[in-house]
Amino acid sequence: MWTYDAFPAAAVKASHGFEPSREWLDHVRLSSVRLAGGCSASFVSPDGLVMTNHHCIRSCVEDLSSPKRDYLATGFYAKAPGDELRCPKVEANQLVEMTDVTARLQGATQGLGGSAFNTALKAEMSKIESECATGPELRCDVVTLFNGGKYHLYKYRRFQDVRLAFAPEFSMAAFGGDPDNFNFPRFGFDAAFIRVWGTNGQPLKTDHFLSWAREGAREGDLVFVSGHPGGTERQSTVAELEFQRDVALPYTLLHLSEMRGMLREYASASPERWRTTRAKLRSVENGLKALRGRHQALAEPSLLGDKRKAEADLRAKVEADPKLKATTSGAWDAIARALDAYRPLLAEYKLKEGGDGFPSELFGLARQLVRAADELPKANAERLREYTDGQLPALRQGLLRDAPITPELEVVTLTFGFNRLRETLGADDPFVQEVLGREAPEELARALVKGTKLFDVKERQRLLEGGRAAVEASKDPMLLLARRVDARAREVRKRYEDSVESVLKKNGELLARARLAAYGTTGYPDATFTLRLSYGVVKGWAENGRTVAPLTTFAGAYARHTGKEPFRLPDSWLEAQGKVSGETPLDMATTHDIIGGNSGSPMVDREGRVVGLIFDGNLPSLGGRYAYVPETNRAVAVHGEGLLRALEHVYGANRLVKELRANQR
Amino acid sequence: MWTYDAFPAAAVKASHGFEPSREWLDHVRLSSVRLAGGCSASFVSPDGLVMTNHHCIRSCVEDLSSPKRDYLATGFYAKAPGDELRCPKVEANQLVEMTDVTARLQGATQGLGGSAFNTALKAEMSKIESECATGPELRCDVVTLFNGGKYHLYKYRRFQDVRLAFAPEFSMAAFGGDPDNFNFPRFGFDAAFIRVWGTNGQPLKTDHFLSWAREGAREGDLVFVSGHPGGTERQSTVAELEFQRDVALPYTLLHLSEMRGMLREYASASPERWRTTRAKLRSVENGLKALRGRHQALAEPSLLGDKRKAEADLRAKVEADPKLKATTSGAWDAIARALDAYRPLLAEYKLKEGGDGFPSELFGLARQLVRAADELPKANAERLREYTDGQLPALRQGLLRDAPITPELEVVTLTFGFNRLRETLGADDPFVQEVLGREAPEELARALVKGTKLFDVKERQRLLEGGRAAVEASKDPMLLLARRVDARAREVRKRYEDSVESVLKKNGELLARARLAAYGTTGYPDATFTLRLSYGVVKGWAENGRTVAPLTTFAGAYARHTGKEPFRLPDSWLEAQGKVSGETPLDMATTHDIIGGNSGSPMVDREGRVVGLIFDGNLPSLGGRYAYVPETNRAVAVHGEGLLRALEHVYGANRLVKELRANQR
Missing domain, CATH: 2.40.10.120 (Thrombin, subunit H)
Known part of the structure; x- marks a missing residue:
């Protein structure tokens, strides 16, 4: 690679x-x-x-x-x-140019930690990308290499x-x-x-x-x-790999395998259902098999044994070098603590913000419209990353695509998500109450899908172009749901980004730099x-x-x-x-x-x-x-x-x- | 407890x-x-x-x-x-008597290891139980307490x-x-x-x-x-708990959660389906939630941390006592090695012998009839444990129960099992070939359920009472399937019992005795x-x-x-x-x-x-x-x-x- x-x-x-x-x-x-x-x-x-x-x-x-x-x-x-x-x-994208921007990004985050680190990093990334993407025919991405040991700007022609x-x-x-x-x-x-x-x-x-x-x-x-x-996650610490093995992968595997069981049975009922479901089913099955393979690899003692040895070796090198020791010797513990914070948060994050609670195309469109209305008026650097200028062509394409959406499949997947929300967070959870009220999951899903106009590209275009005023005036039930849950979804995202993501990134970057200092660039960066x-x-x-x-x-x-x-x-x-x-x-x-x-x-x-x-x-x-x-x-x-x-x-x-x-x- | x-x-x-x-x-x-x-x-x-x-x-x-x-x-x-x-x-059973039979069982297995240990233990248990159960109104079980530190004979009145x-x-x-x-x-x-x-x-x-x-x-x-x-598994070694966390529980959780997704969707299609499925669904959901709770407990670092400390303490006590050291210091490694042997075997065992490949009432009945015909002519001590004299009343009751079996539910669960078999063992696996031949899972399941007469209590009674001759003469497709796969299912069971179960039992017993020697019976035995x-x-x-x-x-x-x-x-x-x-x-x-x-x-x-x-x-x-x-x-x-x-x-x-x-x- x-x-x-x-x-x-x-x-x-x-x-x-x-x-x-x-x-x-x-x-x-x-x-x-x-x-x-x-x-x-x-x-x-x-x-x-x-x-x-x-x-x-x-x-x-x-x-x-x-x-x-x-x-x-x-x-x-x-x-x-x-x-x-x-x-x-x-x-389709064609890579036309690569530039090293490591110095700019490391300069922007110098001395920062926690959410300040994250905010500064994202803001500088957005800025570099905006400067580069001078027209809709170009796409520019700042790419994190060696877990933050290096940052490159990739410029693509966009088709x-x-x-x-x-x-x-x-x-x-x-x-x-x-x-x-x-x-x-x-x-x-x-x-x-x-x-x-x-x-x-x-x-x-x-x-x-x-x-x-x-x-x-x-x-x-x-x-x-x-x-x-x-x-790939070849530079992950042992704590990160154990977290994958014990928490993150089991969560997602259970989600996917239940989804698979549901979709297979749903699709088997008629040829038309099979036609509209098989591709989704195939991708769920593919994901399930791939993640199961990952889990099995991590459950094999030899893999983690090798990782432990490599980690001990790097730790020894860090401890032996006073300068590295000063900056980096706490990085492993900081990562482990961030994962401890993530442990009780993961399901909540995945369900409220990650989409597992709303596995529906229509809801996804509704959330994008709601957020676009909130985010686009902000300065570029202050927006959620997926609403920055560089992402707008893809966002527009996604929102305005003329692709069929199957109402019946939407109902079953949304029902599935609502059930997952309720059983995981509990019937008394305020977010669950906000979604379901006193409704049953399937009835609510059916009413939302029946009532929404978001199937229609023109309606989506109207809402996208009408901005906040149009979104706030809409009585579309799916849009209303997306608005109703947005504050709590953003809240868990912020908690995740501040207490987990930024710590993992910052300390991952420290370890990456230590690794470069200790061993040089002998291998290739993570994919x-x-x-x-x-x-x-x-x-x-x-x-x-x-x-x-x-x-x-x-x-x-x-x-x-x-x-x-x-x-x-x-x-x-x-x-x-x-x-x-x-x-x-x-x-x-x-x-x-x-x-x-x-x-x-x-x-x-x-x-x-x-x-x-x-x-x-x-x-x-x-x-x-x-x-x-x-x-x-x-x-x-x-x-x-x-x-x-x-x-x-x-x-x-x-x-x-x-x-x-x-x-x- | x-x-x-x-x-x-x-x-x-x-x-x-x-x-x-x-x-x-x-x-x-x-x-x-x-x-x-x-x-x-x-x-x-x-x-x-x-x-x-x-x-x-x-x-x-x-x-x-x-x-x-x-x-x-x-x-x-x-x-x-x-x-x-x-x-x-x-x-219903009422416990009327308890007797300590530790000496008899430990005498019977003295100096034995591997499958000889297992065989001797099972034979002696069957013998004790037969002697005790003097009529069908009594049920006698030898109960393993303290992981084999003690054995008690429990005598019940049976209703x-x-x-x-x-x-x-x-x-x-x-x-x-x-x-x-x-x-x-x-x-x-x-x-x-x-x-x-x-x-x-x-x-x-x-x-x-x-x-x-x-x-x-x-x-x-x-x-x-x-x-x-x-x-309960409170005396399990750290290796056994890690095996549960990394291998056994993830396997079963994925099986159950896919089954749950399938059953929910299946049951939702009509009131009659809901009626015939809800109890099974509830028990799958209950099992899923219970095992997920177990997995989460094991994924919590504090639990295994405490177990590691307790194990280190016992190890130190064993090493410090020359007699215990001689008998027991190898027990932890022996258990870890048996689990290494179990790792690649677990799915195969669960699918071929444990029922996951054939989650069907009819297949279960067919297998019992086939095995009863093979086992009952043998001497009591040589039979598979569930066909020994003490188990016969329950076996008869199970086989001859007059309870409805829903054909449509049988088809979907059997299809589910065949799919699991094929995807887990691979389409080219000889066992899979023996089950499916060139058939598709659903078609085969449908043909089996349509063709079998095992719905009928009288037919089951005829086959049970007719013994091997009746079973061998039968052309019932479900019975033929159970016969076709029986040798391979028994083979994996034997492999499991000889290379895993017996090692875990024998060494678990050594550790249990060491624990009794080191700490006395300060607590209660595992449930x-x-x-x-x-x-x-x-x-x-x-x-x-x-x-x-x-x-x-x-x-x-x-x-x-x-x-x-x-x-x-x-x-x-x-x-x-x-x-x-x-x-x-x-x-x-x-x-x-x-x-x-x-x-x-x-x-x-x-x-x-x-x-x-x-x-x-x-x-x-x-x-x-x-x-x-x-x-x-x-x-x-x-x-x-x-x-x-x-x-x-x-x-x-x-x-x-x-x-x-x-x-x-």
Whole structure:
């Protein structure tokens, strides 16, 4: 997970005999794309064609579907450029510049602690971002690297007109469903193509894009992954990891697993419910499995044992250095105390402010409208972070997206949230009373969903543009609920930020600087959903005494087909059986250190040519949140050769195949 | 949780000025009743009338209900003795004798380890129990006390004709539902009356029963609880507690919370579904909340901190004593190693053998029939423990009960189990393949439930009595499934028993003996679902800076009524408003050290008169599994005064009121 400015090219040369040049790095970086929703992607043609995972644009496919045209079930292919359909919620970013702003931020927070530290840090971040983002076509983020050891300003080109060009059937993208998720051997075809359109109403012309490799990758090949790993916690203290294991993860796991049970049963009642729920269900199941993997990694004594040793080593170095000792020796205890404060607060924070009490799209929109009305009149630096100038284009896009919202699903998820609120905080809790009054959760949810007009984009636009006056005049019940609970939600957020977040950040930063002082920048910073380059090889692993081979084939997919979901190949594949040689590679495992957010990352060879498309990791990779274990941690990708062949012979996506082959080399 | 033979009467005298006599103890003991399903109760009249909780006989009320007469919704009251309805699954036991058999068991396992230890222990237990249980009217259990420091033989009179006399509405028994469960102030009326009938077809005549107190208990009063606490783990090693925190509890919590989400959504679809699911749902929710409380107690650093200190102290004492050192100093490591072996085995064991993979009544019956056919021809000592002679009456009762089984609920729970199997063990696992073949979970579940004849008691009787020949000849699909998976299920059970259970038992026993040698029997043994007597006082507690008073009133219940479930008082209570003074106590909190299994325990005063009925504990009491914290741990009971008044003025249960008042003193 190396940042592009510190890629260890010489080390790669030493171990693999290949040194990527500065041009090579710049070209791959500028060909890389970030999807603002939390995924990676890449330009693969000079006409703005972008490759990513199906699961990265699944909500777009769903938004474009209706009971009559169910693209999630049938897949989608635009035969002509004009057939490409705009994704309501997708924003693509291209990283064009990185600047070190560490000195400015550390200067701004010098000598501060507690909430003052946090306030100063956020204000300076907002200021730097505002200065940088000179127009809506730019997005600027101050990125915290090495837990605050360094701060970089990342400048992106922002593209909001993104259109769907090709998506396979959901059942093929997620072939094997939840049982096969995070497993290998794997036979998913989790690929999709979208296209960035320019403001001129034409496909974007881009100088930087990845060409397709003529030959596919084979076992042992050196390959690179360029993408946006979302988050790791490899520098966390032992107390932080124990808190995750004992408090934070159990809380979220229970929330998700109950949600899963509810959604599965809800979705099973009719085909229409299944259609409108499956994507949400899949993402809940994916989150659940991923977090369970993390919890299991932390529950394994060896991982925490290693962390304890590393912490003792750093502590000894800090104690041995008078200057470090003076600044940093109290950092571990300060973190532990902040976590003690967080322990009784976590559920309250997650339920009132984090969304667990209101898992509803409509409520989310209502809260955004209420807060936008409160925040936007304030000076930029004083706003809640998600309402600062740099965030406004994304906020507008989210509020004004023209995507369907399913009333019935809203009712059940909102009921679920209200029940969680009441049972966790207690029926007598003032916040719960404020939400429910004497209503039953389901009746209230039903009345809110029935009464709200927030389904309507125009109404949302009216409220957004009308500002505080419009919001205060509205009698919309969902908006009224969001207003009613806002003071208490903000209060718990402030308590969390002042007594937990700021302490963890400030002391995490002290430890990060101590670590840099003691060991230098020998490794890469924790993942932060910013662009990184990883190198590795195509390789299997050993598990319970058996060897897992790194490549699966088309023949394997047909052998796994039982005819029953989630092991049912779609008709397109059944009809195409024999058109692609059974020996053609379909998926592959590699040694790259990746994590959630890397989904959709291109995998390239020494020539910078596409040889694969990352879409998953194996079960041991889930512990990668805390530590990378080279023996077993594997990334999982669609093989580039299989991808192109399926596109051609299974889907007959000839326009795209031609576009890709035009630059094949 | 004192055993009756070691009750510290002198200590009670010293602290409370009252010393229960031997006669007092014998009388209360013989008035106490155990319900084999996992609850406590008491005789409260000379005619076999038994008081317990509604939730202890909820499954009986459900079994007796149908779409046309829904006793769970309406409550039940038998106006005449002949109207009392037999509970298909309830067995009541009365403890008549206790004998110390420690020497016999420790002699039988002398010098043995691993599976030999386990086998010898089980064989000797079965032998002792067979010798004792000279007829079907007796039940004999060897009880492991002090983790194997002592073994006692408990002899019970067994009553299988138990009839329902009175049950309130479920909504009143569980008033406040899941939100109020384990909370206080509380307003539940979780009481019920059943009656033991003799084999002569008449109500049982009993010399020992508790009379009702004329005056109710008040704050500060000394009171006693006689009941059957189900299980505590207060002597567990730190490694065992960490295993619970990190592995065992998270596994079960996730299982239950997904099940809960599924069942709630399933039940919400129609009144009939709600009727047939609510009791199961309630028990899943209760288990979930209880285990979450346990997990939170273990996640609290102070609890494990205290345990670490206690363990270090015992270790030091063991190391200091050459004899103890020789036998016991390796015990902690042996336990830790067994848990390492259990870690990768736990889910497999729970799914294949423990029932999580087959959460279905029909499958349970099928497995029992298959195993009975295999086990019963063997010598008693060689059988699986639940098929030994002592267990046969309960086995027969379970298999031949005439209770309804809901096909639709069977399909969803079985589907749930099959999905859990596949996702946890993997689609390629041989056991999963053996269960599912190429079928989808739901289709298979549907076919099994549709095809089986095990709904029919006569068919089950035929198979039970026909033995192996009948079982092997059967083409019943559920029976075939149970047969198909039995070898692998037994295999994982054997692996668990040999490599985990027996090591934990043997070394737990060593530690227990070391503890007795080091500290004597200063405390009471861990709870084992055997009769215990607890003393304490009526008392509130302080929580987040506010004081919780120990008594709630009828007026409080009416104030809590919102008209919406689960805060809707039933019509009977609404109509009776004003008939009972609002100041009358309804529920109360006391300091007793109780735990699950104590539900239904009578609470008696110094005169041995009923002053309350235990039905719950507060949230802090959930950590009582591992440690009793006097400041906050509280038991929750229905107040005796409120109980009798509601029976009379809300329910007009005059026959029972007369029966109770006849012996009021």
